[in-house]
Amino acid sequence: MHDLYQNQRAMRQMRRMAIQRGVVALLDIGTSKAACLILRFDGSEGLLDSDDIGSMAGQSSFRVIGAATTRARGVRFGEVDAMQETELAIRTVVQAAQKMAQVRVDHVIACFSGARPRSYGLDGSIQVDGAVVDDQHVGAVLAACDMPDYGVDREVLHAQPVNFALDTRSGLSDPRGHIGHKLSSDLHLLTVDSSIIQNLLFCLKRCDLEVAGLASSAYVSGISSLVEDEQELGAACIDLGGGTTGISVFMRKHMIYADAVRMGGDHITSDISMGLQIPQATAERIKTFYGGTHATGMDDREMIEIGGETGDWHHDRRTVSRAELIGIMRPRVEEILEEVRLRLDAAGFEHLPSQQIVLTGGGSQIPGLDALATKILGQQVRIGRPLRVQGLPQSATGPGFSAAVGLALFAAHPQDEWWDFDIPLEGDAQRSFKRAVRWFKENW
Amino acid sequence: MRSLRRLFGQARTRSPFRDPAPTRWAYRYQRWMLTPAFRRFVHVGVPILCVAAIAASWFSQDANRARFTGAVDEIKVSFQHRPEFMVDRMEITGANISVAAAVQALVTHDFPVSSWDMDLPRLQDRVTELAAVEHAVVRIRGGGVLEIAVDERAPVAIWRHTDGLRLIDANGEMIAIINARADRADLPLIVGEGAMAQMNEAMALFATARPVADRVRGLARIGARRWDLVLDRGQRIMLPEADAAGALQRVMALHQGQDLMERDIVAVDMRNPARPTVRMGAMAVMGLYPAGDIE
Structure with a gap:
């Protein structure tokens, strides 16, 4: 665990270096596409230091100067499956983005959707004995959180303090400077399979890139597609990706729960492919052109040529009605949403003051999805698109890019994590020396 | 399997779809070329080095060096002997006969002579050194005339x-x-x-x-x-x-x-x-x- 702490600190240091250098690449390694944005930071120290999200959400300080996307390869369920292929995809997309930006990037912040994220809510408390709370105490209280046994093959991806309480006052976003006796904190811990991370890091290293941060794509797409009041009052972001569907629940501007359903758009495509006996590529094409979730009488008459290359005239002239296509897609979409419903129920989503649900990701572009989602997930459903950021090309503003855009916000305005605070040095010698100094200060 | 096929050379069969992925070296090359210092070196430093190396290897041969200096001299001489630089005659003003004779004796050049070969300041000094001359101006006037304006002592x-x-x-x-x-x-x-x-x-x-x-x-x-x-x-x-x-x-x-x-x-x-x-x-x-x- 200490090793991880150091690891994450090193990454954080790297990110600071990248921001100082002014250029950083953001890599969204998805199941169906890999996207790369190159950010340029210009003179943003003042903005980075401010604690609150400003009117521009901290995005006035950066600009997207390069964007590229390519078909992902070698990734399944948001996890690296074939290393060589993934490496090729990363190289392709980084090269194209560099070509657009005309600048070389060395630091990359990556996000991925798979690796079985699991959320833990932790709490811990320490006695501060009437002293003014400072960074040391915050570090101590975070270190005092009792770590659950999340398994040896898993690693912590995010560990964010979501709440601080001092004596009887709870809901403090920043306890520093307060005076109290007992400081307690809630920590949201997100763990993922470590082998998946190792593979990803290895791929990035093979591309001569330095990793300046890792993030869960459910988290970053929540950052980009939830608006401020939704983040404040409680909302869930459902990122319908290619291989996985990420769920992140936000409350009081912190992520308090994240999960992923290992089903996504690719499963819909393979259902179509199997149901209509057509290749995946054709299935993907007719899904994007003609897909939907609500069949009407008109759809019975709209015939889609599904073609074929066998040479058999009858086989190659097959047609299917749009109603049939919808009939194949709808059960799978329902299944995904049901699964999401289960996860949200397990997380206690119904106890939040507001239960807004935002659908984003490439899969959210299925026509009629919001109506279907309303039936399954609740009344407050909307389709979310990522925030607009400066310099983002029009082609990258769709919901499929909410994770990439969220990474930009994440890079420009990082959330405090556990490893941003120093672990307090345990040792009586230092403590007694400090006490002596304090005694001197008070009495002389 | 892919790698094995590549190993045995069967990947040569052209696929109708070109793989957009850059090779490892193409990727690295692009990254190098996007590094400003390296790009400047390639675009400026390497050509300079190449030219310098070629020139140095050519000059390392004695015959080449001699040919080069010969050519340079030839060009120099032909330039210096262009008609507009030639001085054909001398004109001494402001001097009586005896002083003029003395001044003429100082000018040792055989006319016509190129003005590049004349040392006018030295000639002026020598004319000024004559006892009867208080001040002298030596210059080459248009039309190839060496004019020595003598101001005699009164x-x-x-x-x-x-x-x-x-x-x-x-x-x-x-x-x-x-x-x-x-x-x-x-x-x-x-x-x-x-x-x-x-x-x-x-x-x-x-x-x-x-x-x-x-x-x-x-x-x-x-x-x-x-x-x-x-x-x-x-x-x-x-x-x-x-x-x-x-x-x-x-x-x-x-x-x-x-x-x-x-x-x-x-x-x-x-x-x-x-x-x-x-x-x-x-x-x-x-x-x-x-x-x-x-x-």
């Missing part, structure tokens, strides 16, 4: 010395030797040791002596400290060391009032300004004092 007096007569200018510089006093009868004569150092004073004295200018023979420096103005008939005006011009002026005033110098006087002694003395001639003495009274 003689103001003749200085007689044991070995002859010399012309001297206002600064006391000797200009030339003349054979006879009559050659320059217009100039006054100066004699005596150290006379040339006091040319200003001498000129002032000559100016003061204008009332008797037609009778002045010359100025004699006595003992290198004071002047005697010598008139014809052997008359002398002996002037003091200090304020000689003032003393002479008093004598001239006497002369104008009483025709002093027309009388039978041998010398006017002004050496002691407080006690001017007139030495009379023998006849005047006889006239003034009847015979036998003198003794």
Whole structure:
């Protein structure tokens, strides 16, 4: 665990270096596409230091100067499956983005959707004995959180303090400077399979890139597609990706729960492919052109040529009605949403003051999805698109890019994590020396 | 399997879909070329190095080096001998015949000559060094003419010395030797040791002596400290060391009032300004004092 702490600190240091250098690449390694944005930071120290999200959400300080996307390869369920292929995809997309930006990037912040994220809510408390709370105490209280046994093959991806309480006052976003006796904190811990991370890091290293941060794509797409009041009052972001569907629940501007359903758009495509006996590529094409979730009488008459290359005239002239296509897609979409419903129920989503649900990701572009989602997930459903950021090309503003855009916000305005605070040095010698100094200060 | 197929060379069969992924080296090359320092090196440094290497290898051969210097010389000579740089003749202005001959002797070039081969400052120095030349300007005029404008020293007096007569200018510089006093009868004569150092004073004295200018023979420096103005008939005006011009002026005033110098006087002694003395001639003495009274 200490090793991880150091690891994450090193990454954080790297990110600071990248921001100082002014250029950083953001890599969204998805199941169906890999996207790369190159950010340029210009003179943003003042903005980075401010604690609150400003009117521009901290995005006035950066600009997207390069964007590229390519078909992902070698990734399944948001996890690296074939290393060589993934490496090729990363190289392709980084090269194209560099070509657009005309600048070389060395630091990359990556996000991925798979690796079985699991959320833990932790709490811990320490006695501060009437002293003014400072960074040391915050570090101590975070270190005092009792770590659950999340398994040896898993690693912590995010560990964010979501709440601080001092004596009887709870809901403090920043306890520093307060005076109290007992400081307690809630920590949201997100763990993922470590082998998946190792593979990803290895791929990035093979591309001569330095990793300046890792993030869960459910988290970053929540950052980009939830608006401020939704983040404040409680909302869930459902990122319908290619291989996985990420769920992140936000409350009081912190992520308090994240999960992923290992089903996504690719499963819909393979259902179509199997149901209509057509290749995946054709299935993907007719899904994007003609897909939907609500069949009407008109759809019975709209015939889609599904073609074929066998040479058999009858086989190659097959047609299917749009109603049939919808009939194949709808059960799978329902299944995904049901699964999401289960996860949200397990997380206690119904106890939040507001239960807004935002659908984003490439899969959210299925026509009629919001109506279907309303039936399954609740009344407050909307389709979310990522925030607009400066310099983002029009082609990258769709919901499929909410994770990439969220990474930009994440890079420009990082959330405090556990490893941003120093672990307090345990040792009586230092403590007694400090006490002596304090005694001197008070009495002389 | 892919890698194995690649290994056995079967991946050569062209797929209809081109793989957009860059190879590892293409990717690295692009990244290198996007590094500003490296790109500058490739675009500027490498060509310079290549050219320098080629030039160095060519110059390392003696024959090539000789050929190069030969070619350079040839170009230089052909350029320097273009007609617009050629000097065909010389023109000396402001000098009399003898000085012009002396100047001409200094110019050793065989005309026509390229102006690049002439050392004009040195020539100017040498011309200026001539005794009769006070100042000279040497330049090449349009049309290939070497113009030497000489400003001769103007003689103001003749200085007689044991070995002859010399012309001297206002600064006391000797200009030339003349054979006879009559050659320059217009100039006054100066004699005596150290006379040339006091040319200003001498000129002032000559100016003061204008009332008797037609009778002045010359100025004699006595003992290198004071002047005697010598008139014809052997008359002398002996002037003091200090304020000689003032003393002479008093004598001239006497002369104008009483025709002093027309009388039978041998010398006017002004050496002691407080006690001017007139030495009379023998006849005047006889006239003034009847015979036998003198003794």
